[in-house]
Amino acid sequence: MLQALAEFITEIQPPDKAAMAAARRHLDQLTKPPGSLGKLEDIACQLAAITGETMPDLGKKAIVVMAGDHGVCEEGVSAYPAEVTPQMVLNFLHGGAAVNVLAGQAGADVICVDIGVNADLEHPRLYARKVRKGTRNMMREAAMTKQEAVDAIVTGIQLVEELTMQGYRLFATGDMGIGNTTASSAVLAVLTGADLAGTVGRGTGICGELLLHKRSVIERAIALNKPNANDPLDVLAKVGGLEIAGLTGVILGAARHRCPVVIDGFISSAAALVASRMAELSTAYMLASHLSQEPGHAFILQALELAPMLHMDMRLGEGTGAALALPLIDASGRIMKEMATFAEAGISQSDK
Ligand SMILES: Cc1cc2ncn([C@H]3O[C@H](COP(=O)(O)O)[C@@H](O)[C@H]3O)c2cc1C
Numbered sequence: 001m002l003q004a005l006a007e008f009i010t011e012i013q014p015p016d017k018a019a020m021a022a023a024r025r026h027l028d029q030l031t032k033p034p035g036s037l038g039k040l041e042d043i044a045c046q047l048a049a050i051t052g053e054t055m056p057d058l059g060k061k062a063i064v065v066m067a068g069d070h071g072v073c074e075e076g077v078s079a080y081p082a083e084v085t086p087q088m089v090l091n092f093l094h095g096g097a098a099v100n101v102l103a104g105q106a107g108a109d110v111i112c113v114d115i116g117v118n119a120d121l122e123h124p125r126l127y128a129r130k131v132r133k134g135t136r137n138m139m140r141e142a143a144m145t146k147q148e149a150v151d152a153i154v155t156g157i158q159l160v161e162e163l164t165m166q167g168y169r170l171f172a173t174g175d176m177g178i179g180n181t182t183a184s185s186a187v188l189a190v191l192t193g194a195d196l197a198g199t200v201g202r203g204t205g206i207c208g209e210l211l212l213h214k215r216s217v218i219e220r221a222i223a224l225n226k227p228n229a230n231d232p233l234d235v236l237a238k239v240g241g242l243e244i245a246g247l248t249g250v251i252l253g254a255a256r257h258r259c260p261v262v263i264d265g266f267i268s269s270a271a272a273l274v275a276s277r278m279a280e281l282s283t284a285y286m287l288a289s290h291l292s293q294e295p296g297h298a299f300i301l302q303a304l305e306l307a308p309m310l311h312m313d314m315r316l317g318e319g320t321g322a323a324l325a326l327p328l329i330d331a332s333g334r335i336m337k338e339m340a341t342f343a344e345a346g347i348s349q350s351d352k
């Protein structure tokens with residue numbers, strides 16, 4: 001499996017600079033001063049670089065929500081009990097969660113994946129891809145073996161492959177896993193060297209003493225497991241999570257298929273950071289949807305050199321921020337395809 005992962009990674013191509021330049025030339029012929037549509041223009045150029053086409057048809061949109069449980073919940077690091085993870089999975093499948101509503105508005109499908117939920121779940125629309133029932137408690141031992149982490153990553157890569165065969169060409173990430181802000185903070189701290197005092201946040205809403213306790217659990221988990229900061233797989237396995245690993249796979253898989261991948265909030269960005277450390281080229285395929293209120297999120301986006309499209313004071317995950325950004329991506333595509341050029345509209349160009 002490790003060999004298979006290494007091979008998938010070598011298949012990721014650099015972005016297409018010629019297609020990007022062609023998109024910029026086209027934008028500069030449209031009836032507006034050059035650059036006046038700001039980030040909408042940058043998105044159009046990035047989509048061209050990603051797909052290799054000036055005006056790509058992005059096909060169907062998938063918000064892949066990876067769900068997994070966390071052994072570290074035993075330490076009391078979340079405001080909610082672990083059983084909320086399977087309960088929310090059923091909510092996704094019944095269409096009642098925030099991401100279902102926002103995906104519906106954006107014309108995207110929610111692909112709900114059980115990659116590591118600590119319960120037996122069955123539903124006709126569930127993608128049942130369980131690697132194991134939750135991670136181990138990282139404060140006592142490594143959360144996963146390297147093999148389990150690789151299996152979860154490869155599951156994400158293979159799911160993207162399957163979805164591209166069904167016509168999906170635009171991917172967005174989402175997560176569900178009580179305790180996963182603890183794992184994401186640990187991954188962030190090890191990979192960037194950032195100080196936990198500024199990067200551990202309230203997650204579902206803990207505060208005061210409990211927040212200090214959460215920070216100390218992460219500190220102790222890192223001290224015990226000693227993840228190697230230069231080995232992203234080691235970090236993911238020891239202090240990460242199954243859904244984080246699955247999302248790393250979704251991101252690498254999207255890059256491998258030259259598809260854009262819209263990154264949601266803190267947890268998805270931790271997965272993106274791991275993906276970028278495994279395959280630097282994958283960063284070119286990422287679009288950061290929003291800035292989460294979880295304080296560590298800004299650190300990750302800075303490390304990835306990604307600018308978030310939206311500032312909505314959200315801190316939910318599930319893919320909600322990514323879903324909100326999808327209409328902006330559609331808008332940039334429509335600008336490319338539907339606006340008139342100066343020549344077509346008979347409008348005079350700048351004489352300066
Ligand atoms: C009802 C509910 C729905 C959610 N949807 C996403 N999360 C988010 O909160 C969890 C992370 O926060 P922590 O690390 O503090 O547990 C994740 O499941 C994340 O997806 C939810 C949390 C709850 C309670």
Ligand SMILES: O=C(O)c1cccnc1
Nearest residue numbers: 265266267292315316317
């Ligand atoms: O930004 C996120 O992804 C997030 C933040 C807090 C809790 N759950 C998810």
